[in-house]
Amino acid sequence: MRPAIRHTCHRLSRIxxxxxxxxxxxxxxxxxxxFVLTITIVAAEVVxxxxxxxxxxxADAGHxxxxxxxxxxxxAATWVAGRPxxxxxxxxxxxxxxxxxxANALLLWAVAAWIGWAAIGxxxxxxxxxxxxxxxGWVLLVGGIGLLVNIAAAFLLRGSSAxxxxxxxxxxxxxxxxxxxxxxxVSAAVILIFGWWWVDPAISVLIxxxxxxxxxxxxxxxxxxxxxxxxxxxxxxxLCADMxxxxxxxxxxxxxxxxxxxxxxxxxxxxxxxxxxDADHNEVLGELRRIAKDRHxxxxxxxxxxxxxxxxxxxxxxxxxxx
Numbered sequence: 001m002r003p004a005i006r007h008t009c010h011r012l013s014r015i016x017x018x019x020x021x022x023x024x025x026x027x028x029x030x031x032x033x034x035f036v037l038t039i040t041i042v043a044a045e046v047v048x049x050x051x052x053x054x055x056x057x058x059a060d061a062g063h064x065x066x067x068x069x070x071x072x073x074x075x076a077a078t079w080v081a082g083r084p085x086x087x088x089x090x091x092x093x094x095x096x097x098x099x100x101x102x103a104n105a106l107l108l109w110a111v112a113a114w115i116g117w118a119a120i121g122x123x124x125x126x127x128x129x130x131x132x133x134x135x136x137g138w139v140l141l142v143g144g145i146g147l148l149v150n151i152a153a154a155f156l157l158r159g160s161s162a163x164x165x166x167x168x169x170x171x172x173x174x175x176x177x178x179x180x181x182x183x184x185x186v187s188a189a190v191i192l193i194f195g196w197w198w199v200d201p202a203i204s205v206l207i208x209x210x211x212x213x214x215x216x217x218x219x220x221x222x223x224x225x226x227x228x229x230x231x232x233x234x235x236x237x238x239l240c241a242d243m244x245x246x247x248x249x250x251x252x253x254x255x256x257x258x259x260x261x262x263x264x265x266x267x268x269x270x271x272x273x274x275x276x277x278d279a280d281h282n283e284v285l286g287e288l289r290r291i292a293k294d295r296h297x298x299x300x301x302x303x304x305x306x307x308x309x310x311x312x313x314x315x316x317x318x319x320x321x322x323x
Contacts (some may be wrong), residue, residue, distance in 0.1 A: 031075045031170060034153040036173070038068040042148050048142030054200055056137050057184055058118075064146065064177055069107065072169040074100055082091040098225045100222045104169035105219040108176065112208040119208070122201035136191040143184035150178035168262075172218050183207050228258035231265055239296045243271070246287050248279035257298070266300040267292055276305040 045061035048054075075096075085092035157171040187203040190196055221232075230236050240252045254270040273284065285303060292298040 030156045031167065034156050034170065034174065035068065035071045036095060037074065037149050037153045037156075038064055038177075040144050041177070042068055044142055044145050048138050052136070052138035052142075053138045054136075054184075054187070056143060067261070071170045071173070074104070074167060076100070087157050091260050095225075097261050098222055101169035101218065102222045105215050105222060108173060108211055108215040112211040115204050115208040115211075119201035119204040121205075123198065126197055126201070136188040139188035140185055140192070141190060143181050147178065147181035147185065150174055150181050154178055159254060168221075169218055169259050176214050179210050179214070180207050183210075185279060189196055225261070228256075230257045231259045234265060234296060234298070237296075239267075239292065242291050242295060243288050246284060246291070248273050248277040248284050249288070250274050260300075264299045265297060266302075267298045268302040268304075270304045270306055271307050272308075279307055 042061060045057055045064055049061050051057040080093045080096040083093045148247040152268070153174045154171065157167055157174060183203045183206060187199050190199045223229075224231070227252055234257055240255065243249060243252055251273040252269050252271055255267075256269065257265065257267045259265050269281065271284075271288065273279075274283070285305060288303055289301045292301045
């Protein structure tokens with residue numbers, strides 16, 4: 001490879017790695033502040049649930065506790081993911097953040113199931129003649145505190161959630177808890193005005209449904225990463241088409257594009273080149289890498305140049321010659 005091309009490739013790699021590291025540091029700082037905020041919510045809502053007897057507030061306290069656990073898990077994952085690669089783990093621990101996001105999605109669904117089960121019990125008891133008395137004034141006060149704190153935590157995490165599935169998982173927890181806080185206040189207001197005891201468990205069921213719906217997209221994104229699917233923001237057809245327009249390139253084949261973790265996309269492919277074309281292979285390779293990194297956001301590019309189909313004996317998973 002020519003010195004100029006080698007220098008450009010190394011520089012692009014350093015810039016990409018530094019940018020990824022900077023985003024992770026910003027995410028870590030915001031997660032720390034959000035962690036403190038959610039601990040405040042848990043303390044306030046546990047006391048409020050005990051004093052008021054509200055299932056809705058207890059559900060909110062339980063979900064706020066999972067927020068704290070989720071953010072703590074996300075913080076631990078950012079630390080683990082920052083550990084260096086080794087001969088046994090060539091990508092390091094980058095995927096730890098994705099695994100933390102998966103754990104957080106499952107935790108959200110577990111909380112939703114618990115809320116739904118408790119609400120059904122309240123309905124059975126209430127319509128059996130023994131409705132649970134709820135101190136709605138306490139519920140309204142504590143719900144308002146929770147709403148304000150959740151708004152602050154959501155504002156902190158929203159910016160970093162676009163760059164990290166790990167932070168997005170924590171953000172989804174906080175967003176779900178924000179919706180819970182709104183539901184808590186609505187429940188308290190209705191009980192204060194009309195005395196309808198059944199509003200408390202009814203809104204708890206609604207909260208459980210909203211938690212599942214809000215986390216579904218996150219779970220789908222985690223699944224795509226874990227099965228090494230092509231990231232949503234990568235247009236594979238456009239990527240291959242751009243590369244095939246490079247002079248000397250005939251066709252791309254045996255193509256793999258996957259996300260190691262959020263913001264770190266890898267690609268490997270075989271490139272069939274025209275043996276009669278006089279282009280320098282190192283220049284072709286440099287141009288292909290530039291296209292992948294600059295136009296399509298691929299962080300790690302591995303390409304194998306070939307001048308004959310017969311020279312490639314590997315089993316292909318995706319072959320543009322056959323599509």
